[in-house]
Amino acid sequence: MSSGDSRGQTATDTLIGRSRDLKRIHDLLGLGAEGGALLLSGQAGVGKSAVLDAVAEAASATGARVLRATGTQFEADCSYSGLNQVVLPLQEAMDCLEDTYRDALCVALGFESGPPPQRLVVSNATLVLLQKAAADQPLLVVIDDLPWIDRPSAAVLDFVARRMTGSKVSLLAAARSESPALHESGGLQEYGLEPLDKEAADHLLTTRFPRLVGGVRQRLMTAAQGNPLALLELPTALRAAQLAALEELPAVLPLPRRLGELFGSRIASLPDGSQRLLLLAALEGTGDLGVLQAAARQTGPGEVLDDLAPAERAHLVHIDLGTRRLTFRHPLVRSAAVETSASGARHAAHRALAHALAEQPERQAWHLGEATLEPDEHVAALLEHAARLTLQRGDAVGSVRTLTRSAALTPHGPARGRRLAEAAYIGAESTGSLRSAQALLDDARQADPAVQVSLHSAAAAAVLLLNGDSDLDTAHRLLVGAIEDTPHGYDAQDAALVDALHLLLLLCFYGGRQELWHPFYAALERLRPKVPPALSAAAKTFSDPARTGAAAREELDRLLAQLPQQTDPVEIARTGTAAVYLDRLGDVREAAWRVVRQGRAGGSARRHLAGLMHLCL
Known part of the structure; x- marks a missing residue:
């Protein structure tokens, strides 16, 4: 087993951010001076092997001789195989040892036959051999993957390491943080290699x-x-x-082969009950032990804490009984728990979680969607509702993903096309993912050719046109046609209609021609029971601010007063739009920063840009 560190890379790749570590390790080893021993510890993949390589390369460059050994799982039971790697380059120098030491080493390492030597004699022989080899030039012994070095060799090397002070011999070994080798190494000085900042x-x-x-x-x-x-x-x-x-990107990132082996092997060694609990925790996402307990009852016998104990001892998870939460020691353990599971186990886990989350409809809908294999209108409707709640929280990407899943579980017909069209609109208008939005729109039209005249379909097409060949007139015509021909009854509570009108307002503004505004105001006059506040204010300040802007002051004041509590980035952006020409963007500053920070953390790209533009203005 390798330590998970990358070997075939350049120093530029592997040692970025390690200059301080290398200097400290060099000082602790006393290389070429008083000698010393150091145990390098760190999580799997943190770069221990790369640091060992760099230390060895630097030592060679200063004239030191470097002897290396690497522990492997397949030689862990082969006595003195690790010591053989270290001493083999010094085989000719063994003739300089007194006969007792020479014979003990030769038999232990398999060079000659004879009765098994005492370990203390082998240990002393190794120490003397290394000291003699260091007489003319400093000597550095580098041991990678110490836990997989066979136990007799490890015992000898441990003996030697404790007696290096005052010689020109230094020893640097590496082991994972959670390895038993750290406890068995006793008094050896340890240096913890931290993740990169x-x-x-x-x-x-x-x-x-x-x-x-x-x-x-x-x-x-x-x-x-x-x-x-x-x-x-x-x-x-x-x-x-x-x-x-x-x-x-998927909710749980896929693991390439090396990472899958690195983290997956640790999970595969756990009991079945522990693996089942880790999968539940990975899919549940929040680490709520109460939810995990309720879900676990659906998948098999056992108690959560009992089944999680092996994973906790293996340093894969941490259990906080005070907060009743489980956290993964590393996010990739979560990915590995999902990737190493069978599809049937994942579906069963999602079903169990859906049952446990009956009082949280949005999360329950998502798990039902993942557990359902055939079209199911009930589950599809729950997912559609969940997608809208997700969008209101500012997670446009999650909303598109949930709507797409909803459409996949929708029986063939208009509802599937409508849901795909809405996903296409959100993808184009909020996330800025134009290529995937176009694909969703094409799927919507294939599912239901009549969807082409729907509000979301027309709005998505308009955004794609505007960001493609900039054909504003065609985009305007498509959107106006959908607004006038769709049977929405001009209901001011119809979210799709309000979205379309906000988009039409921007198209009219971009066009800069008076005739473009006529159908916009005609639609506003027909809205019942009244025009939504943000739309009403923007309509007055954006089309003809010199004549109608003052009439929006009271509406805008009310919108601005709600901003500290507003969490929907769409409403924040629309309020900012309404505030531009009344010179009130200063009152939007804090809310705009919230949207920008949300975007930088992976939220809606378009809202992020809108927030930046308002801040710049």
Whole structure:
């Protein structure tokens, strides 16, 4: 088993952000001076092997001799196989040892036959051999994956490490933080290699993948949590369109093979009950032990804390009984719990979670959607409602994903086309994912050809036209036609109609011609029972502010007063739009910053840009 550290990369890739660590390790080893021993610890993939390589390379460059050994699972039961790796380059020098030491080493290492030597004699022989080898030049012994070094060799090396002070021999070994080797190493000095800080992680990711879009980079950095191997491997499991933010990222990031093996092997060694609980926790997402207990009762016998104990001992999760929460030690453990499970187990876990979340309709709908394999209008309707709640919280990407799932579970007919068209509109208007929005719109038209005249379909097409060949007149004509021909009854509570009118307002403004406004105001006059506040205010301040702007002051004051409590980025952006020509954008500043921060954290790209534009103005 490797330590999960990447070997085939350049120093620029692997050692970004490690200069301080390398200097500290060099000082602690006393290389070429008094000698010393150090145990390098760190999580899987944190870069231990890369640091060992760099220390060994630096030692060689200063004239030191480097002896290396690497523990492997397949030789862990082969006595003295690890010591053989270290001593083999010194085989000729063994003739300089006194006969007792020479014979003991030769038999232990398999060079000669004879009765098994005492371990203390082998240990002393090794110490003397290394000291003799260091007489003419400093000597550095580097041991990677110490936990997989066979126990006799580990015992000898531990003996030697404790007696290096005052010689020119130094020893540097590496082990995972959760490894038993750390406890067995007793008094050896330990140096913990921490994950990269945010600046170094961003530098590494940008250096290796310079075309990553900001939101995608942030998501990968959050998942990797400074783990260099994860930073270098996670992007390789994503499609080019996902890396460029032309397609949304999945809720749980896929793991490339190396990361899957690294984290998945630790899960595979757990009892079945523990694996089942980890899968439930990974899919549940919040770590609520009460929900996990309720869901666990649906999937099998056992108590949550009992079944989670092996995973906790393996340092995969942390249980806080005070807050009744489970947290994964690393986000990639969560990904591995999902990736290593069978599809049947995932469906069963989603069903169990849906049952446990009966009092949380939005989350229940999502789990029902993942557990349902055949079209089901009831589940599809629940998902549609959940998608709208998700959008109100500012998660446009999640809303598109939920609506798309809703459409997939909708029996063939107009409802499927309508839901796909709404997903296309949100994708084009809020997330800025134009390519996937076009694909959704094409699917909507295929599902129901009549959807072409629907409000969401026309609005999506208008946004795509505007951001494609900038054919504003065609976009305006499409949108006006849908507003006038769709049987909505001019209901001011119809969200699709209000969305279409806000978009039409912008199209009229962009066009800058008086005739474009006529159908907009005709529609506003027919709205019942009254025009929504943000639309009414923007209509007065955006079309002809010199003549009608003053009439919007009271409406705008009420909208601005609601901003501190407003969480919907759409309403914040619309209030900002209404405030531009009355010079009240200063009152929108704090709310606009909230939208910008939300966008930088992976939220709606278009709302993020709208917030930036309002701040700049």
